[in-house]
Every structure is written in structure tokens, then in C-alpha cells.
Amino acid sequence: MKVAGHHVLDAGPREVFDAACDPATLLAVIPGCEAIEQVAPHEYQGSLVLRLPGVGATFRTFVRLVDADPPHAAGMEGRVEGPMGTIAGRADFGLTEVDDEPAHDGRPGAGSDGRSIASRTLLEYRGEAVIQGPLARLDSRFAESLANTLIAQGLQALNSHLIEASSTVAPASGRPSPREAPE
Amino acid sequence: MTVVEYFLPRSLAQAVDLLSRHGPDLLVIAGGTVAMPLINDGISLPRQVMGLRFVGLDEIEPSDGGLRIGATTTLTSLLRQRHVPMLAEAARRTASWSIRNMGTVGGNLFTPPPGGDVAVALLALDAEVTLEGSRGRRTLALSEFQTGFMTTALEPQELLTGIGVPAVAGETTYVKFGRKEANTPSVVTVAVRVARDGEVVTDARVALGAVGPHALRARKAEAVLVGSSLEPGAIDEAAEAAAEECEPFDDGIASAWYRRAMVRLFVRRALEELVQHVALEGR
Amino acid sequence: MGSRIVSFELCGREVEVLVSPMATLQSVLRSQLGYTGTKEGCRQGGCGSCTVLVDGEPMMSCLLPVEDVEGRRVTTIEGIAPVAGLAPIQQAFIEKNAFQCGYCTPGMVVLTKTLLDHHPSPSRDEIIDALGGNVCRCTGYAPIIEAIEAAAAGATTDAGRDAGDWPDPSGER
Ligand SMILES: Cc1cc2nc3c(=O)[nH]c(=O)nc-3n(C[C@H](O)[C@H](O)[C@H](O)COP(=O)(O)OP(=O)(O)OC[C@H]3O[C@@H](n4cnc5c(N)ncnc54)[C@H](O)[C@@H]3O)c2cc1C
Ligand code: FES
Ligand code: FES
Numbered sequence: 111m112k113v114a115g116h117h118v119l120d121a122g123p124r125e126v127f128d129a130a131c132d133p134a135t136l137l138a139v140i141p142g143c144e145a146i147e148q149v150a151p152h153e154y155q156g157s158l159v160l161r162l163p164g165v166g167a168t169f170r171t172f173v174r175l176v177d178a179d180p181p182h183a184a185g186m187e188g189r190v191e192g193p194m195g196t197i198a199g200r201a202d203f204g205l206t207e208v209d210d211e212p213a214h215d216g217r218p219g220a221g222s223d224g225r226s227i228a229s230r231t232l233l234e235y236r237g238e239a240v241i242q243g244p245l246a247r248l249d250s251r252f253a254e255s256l257a258n259t260l261i262a263q264g265l266q267a268l269n270s271h272l273i274e275a276s277s278t279v280a281p282a283s284g285r286p287s288p289r290e291a292p293e
Numbered sequence: 294m295t296v297v298e299y300f301l302p303r304s305l306a307q308a309v310d311l312l313s314r315h316g317p318d319l320l321v322i323a324g325g326t327v328a329m330p331l332i333n334d335g336i337s338l339p340r341q342v343m344g345l346r347f348v349g350l351d352e353i354e355p356s357d358g359g360l361r362i363g364a365t366t367t368l369t370s371l372l373r374q375r376h377v378p379m380l381a382e383a384a385r386r387t388a389s390w391s392i393r394n395m396g397t398v399g400g401n402l403f404t405p406p407p408g409g410d411v412a413v414a415l416l417a418l419d420a421e422v423t424l425e426g427s428r429g430r431r432t433l434a435l436s437e438f439q440t441g442f443m444t445t446a447l448e449p450q451e452l453l454t455g456i457g458v459p460a461v462a463g464e465t466t467y468v469k470f471g472r473k474e475a476n477t478p479s480v481v482t483v484a485v486r487v488a489r490d491g492e493v494v495t496d497a498r499v500a501l502g503a504v505g506p507h508a509l510r511a512r513k514a515e516a517v518l519v520g521s522s523l524e525p526g527a528i529d530e531a532a533e534a535a536a537e538e539c540e541p542f543d544d545g546i547a548s549a550w551y552r553r554a555m556v557r558l559f560v561r562r563a564l565e566e567l568v569q570h571v572a573l574e575g576r
Numbered sequence: 577m578g579s580r581i582v583s584f585e586l587c588g589r590e591v592e593v594l595v596s597p598m599a600t601l602q603s604v605l606r607s608q609l610g611y612t613g614t615k616e617g618c619r620q621g622g623c624g625s626c627t628v629l630v631d632g633e634p635m636m637s638c639l640l641p642v643e644d645v646e647g648r649r650v651t652t653i654e655g656i657a658p659v660a661g662l663a664p665i666q667q668a669f670i671e672k673n674a675f676q677c678g679y680c681t682p683g684m685v686v687l688t689k690t691l692l693d694h695h696p697s698p699s700r701d702e703i704i705d706a707l708g709g710n711v712c713r714c715t716g717y718a719p720i721i722e723a724i725e726a727a728a729a730g731a732t733t734d735a736g737r738d739a740g741d742w743p744d745p746s747g748e749r
Binding site: 296297298299301325326329330332333334342344346369388389390391392394395474475476 | 578596597598600619620621622624627630633634635636638639640641643644687704705706708709710
Binding site: 141159160161162163164165166167168193194244245247248249251252255256258259260262263 | 317318319320321322327328330331332334335336337338339400403404405440441442443444447449506542543544545
């Protein structure tokens, strides 16, 4: 299975990178994510509940960030395990700042923390995964289309989250953030 | 077969209660025509299943000039109703007699493409869905209910209980194109509805199936039609717009390229059919 | 929880079976009740060889949990043949050479039975529509359609053959 795509997010690469390493954010934005915990620096494990038609299952997920080059790029290795089989793979992300008009859809103006919240990030991703078990007998279109749907929903949620964070408090000030964990 | 418990609740209240007690690991099925093939194949391996066949949500009733359709109404009942001809036609073109006797209208809204032929007609009719669960009841536009490939806005503790078709204006046509005449997966399904004031189109819906993650509205095509009088130029332009904005995929039935070409052709044919039909009626 | 007892009417008599959760009607008929006339083709709802009637309506028994037919009336091919001889539909299939391997035939005959119950004289288009979910991989559909037309017209040799030529599928007489 292969997936690839890109998405423009309404925050700078640093904010995007940090949000993507924050379990609380991940819990809020990953579709169906019921629990997530950090098990080591850059290693997470969690559970996903997806009520897929005819199937409906709980999956365990393991994700590890590899080759991180904050805030420009990162690789992610992961595994999703459920009763229907296992999906294991790797995805690579690139984050580039895009210069253009301040963001659209009703986003408030300059932030109080002085960050230029008009900055936006182009997130590009490309991933490959191997499907094993009963799931592998389905047309790979199913896993690919589903992955694309979940990625699109996740990135949309991440974007709303980023917009919200930038319009309230600077995300780093409130709670201790695991992204500060030593490299 | 790994199922250890199979529940057949006799009322919606029982079904909602079972769902909240057993949580998301309880697989819900209605007619079973999507779920059972996966279970028989060992692709889906549920341990607990709830069947909705006897919850009593299988009534179709006219309401305020529209229609209320219980979620577990069979496709056969939809075919037999006379209130909304496009829905009867959509049911007629879906699956086969035995499958229509089992499959439900609600289940069709969850069916991944190229399935979901009835959903396409419902989308063109601005249908709404009613969702009910332990936290109450809510109503959502069908266009907001289908959120992605195999995903919907249904919350884990909710069931789909009904579909509402409002009293909408306009003429409709429904065209399903497959590789065979009957019982065939769709290459593309097109449902159009056009309301006019005299010659001029005041409102239009162009809904497409089997060319996206779920039933889609071709909004650019709709915009082209509004204000036109369905003259050949406008029809061609709308067909072109629909072909551009659809999101087709490759499968064993057709390539994405072919599906896009067939969107162009069948949106045009659906609109031409509608024009012809109206001309005949007008006489 | 484990198995449970399900009772329903099968071809005119009451049956009770102890079944594991969500066993399909198809598997219960074939493996537990010995009604092997109902065939097993795809188990995907796509071939029609498992067609049975539930309260007179055709359904795919491979997609039907047996618990769903509790208290209902199930008719299989075994219930369509009279105790002696053959039903006119069966006779029509023989006379029109409407089968070769015969694997699709029970489903076709069961479907025809309910079609003719609903529409005693269906048009050719109605016949074709009704057959949409039943696949025949060897005979082709023309002889099957002709057989159904003949059965509808009552144009078969009455009463069929001597029942003794044919084994009784349900094993009881
Ligand atoms: C041979 C064959 C041919 C077919 N041809 C077509 C075709 O031409 N066009 C087409 O559109 N479809 C086709 N289908 C697919 C299917 O029959 C229909 O889409 C049918 O409407 C599905 O309904 P169901 O009740 O059987 O779904 P089920 O299998 O009962 O349900 C599938 C899933 O949907 C969810 N669900 C269903 N109802 C509810 C509810 N009320 N509340 C919450 N969740 C629910 C559950 O997750 C469930 O597991 C075909 C299927 C077969 C086997
Ligand atoms: S075995 Fe049931 S339809 Fe093929
Ligand atoms: S006779 Fe062989 S499949 Fe029909």
C-alpha cells in the first residue's frame, strides 16, 4: 500500500512539528483515537476505534519518530494491529514554510505572542506499508482509500487545532510538553 | 466464525442500550449484505454482533410532502413505494431481488463505493439522516453524514434510525451505468434534480456515485446549471465541470480515467433525459 | 454465551436446531439438517445458488444468520418438489435443457417458484429482472428463461416422471 499527498496548514513549521509530537494533540486530532501514551522519547502507543461498516474494530497502534530534523522533516515508523491483520510501514514528512497571503477562513489577526501567525506550512507526506492478515485479501484500494480519508480528516483536525492554539495561548506556555524531552 | 454473541433486539431502546453496554466492539448489522460477505470470508472477525432486523425501523411514511424512511426499510420496500419515483428507480437498479429483500436503505449509506447507489439519489433529494443513541437524537444532512471512504459522522454510541426526504421541488432523473444491465457494480451513478421557473433553472443538484470516497455533489456543475435554461451548451459545460470535480478511482470494474469519461457522458445524458422528459410532460 | 436453539418452519414442518451464534441458514440447512439442495457457491451473496424463500420471499441463505429466521417459514428446493414426481417448474427445466452441471438449478427453481407465485404470467423482461442475482456458469440463460416461460404457460408434461427415478433429497418419504 502506498499513500502520498500534501496539505497546507495554517501555522508555521515549528508549531506544526511540535503539535505533531504532542500526545494530547495527537489524541485530539487522530480519527478514532481513544488513547495515546508516550512510551519513550519519540515513541507512542495508542488505540484506535474505527466503526468501519461491516467490520468495526479496535486497533492498537505503535508509532516511532525517526530521522527527525525539526522542524523540517521527520520519518515515522509505525504499526497498526487489529483482529483483521496488521499494517506496518513508514512515512516521511517534509514541512516547508509557504509565503503567501495571511490565512483564510475567519482566522484572527496577529497573535499576542508576537509570532507571525500568518505563516503557513506545506506538509508533504509519502508512505508505504505492508498489510498482513485477512485484511490483505481485500482490494488494496480499500486500505489506501481509507488511509487517505483518515489522513485528510486528521490533518483537517490538526489544522483546526493549530488555528485554535494560535488564537488563544501560545501552546508551549501551559502544560509541560513532551516534545521538550531530550533528544 | 468467531462470533460469541449475536443480539437481535426487538426495539430501538433495546438496541441503543445494548450498544452503550457493549461499546464499539459490538458490530452492528442491518440487512447484512455488506457485513456478512466480509464475515464469511474471515476478513471481518467480530466477537459480538447486533442485528437490527427486528427493531421496527422499517416503515416508510409520507410526511409534509416528503418521506420518512426507517433505517432498516428494505430496498424492496423502497422499490415498491410510489411517493418518490427516483428512489424506486434507484432501488430497482441496486443489487438483485434476493439482496434487495435483505439489504436496507440505511445500510446503503454505509456501503463503500462503487456501492451506495441509493445514497446518490438521496443526496440529490437533500435527504437528512436521524441518528439516535444514549446521548439523544440529532439530525444531519446526508452530505455531512458521509465524511470519507467508509467513514461517517456516526458517533460510537449512535445508530442511524431514519432518513428524511424533504418536499423538494423539481424534476429528477437517475442513471446508473455498469458493465451489465442488472445486478452490477456501478461505473458511475448520476442523480439529478432541477427546479425551474419557466425555462430558467432556479436550483440544481447533480449527485455522483462510484467516483469518490462516497456519494458526491458536483457543485460546480450545479452552479453552471442554475440560471441556464438547460440549453445544450449549458449541459455540455455542466458535464465537463462534473467530470473535472469528481474523484474517481481504479478498481476491477473500471479505471479512474474511464470513470471520469463516463461521468462526462452520463451527466450529459441524465440532463438530456430530464429535458426530454419535461418536454413530453409539457405536451 | 454459546449455542442456542432456533426453531422455524422448514418446507412445511417444524424444525429445531442447536446453532452457534450467527451460523448462516445455508450452513445449518446443509450441515445440520441435511438439506443439501441449497448450494454453496460464493458465500458473498453474488451467485444465487443458495436462494431460499423466507415467508415466500427470496433471500440468500449464505448472508442470513439462522437466528433471523426464528419462527418464520423457510422453503428450499426440497419443499418445491411434491412428495411424488416433480413440480411443473422442475419438469420445465428438464424439458428445456435448462441445466448442465445443475449447480445453479436449485436456486433458479426456487426463484422461479416465487416469481410465478407473485406473477403467474411474467413478461420476458420480468423474468430477466428476477434472475438478475442468479448466476449460471455453464448452460447460459436462454434455456432457463424458456423453461420459466414454459412453466408459466403450463406447457410442460403434466406430473412429470415417476418419482421413483429420483432420490428423495430430504431422505424421508
Ligand atoms: C451481490 C450484491 C450486490 C450488490 N449490489 C449493489 C448495488 O448494485 N448497489 C449498491 O448500492 N449496493 C449493492 N450491494 C451492497 C448492499 O447490498 C447495499 O448497499 C445494502 O443497501 C446494504 O445494506 P445492509 O443493510 O445489507 O448493510 P449491512 O451489511 O447490514 O450494514 C453494513 C454496515 O453499515 C452499518 N450500518 C448499517 N445500518 C446501520 C444502522 N441503522 N445504524 C448504524 N450502523 C449501520 C454497520 O456498520 C454495518 O456493519 C450489493 C451487495 C451484494 C451482496
Ligand atoms: S452462496 Fe449465497 S449467493 Fe452465492
Ligand atoms: S447449470 Fe451449471 S451453473 Fe447453471
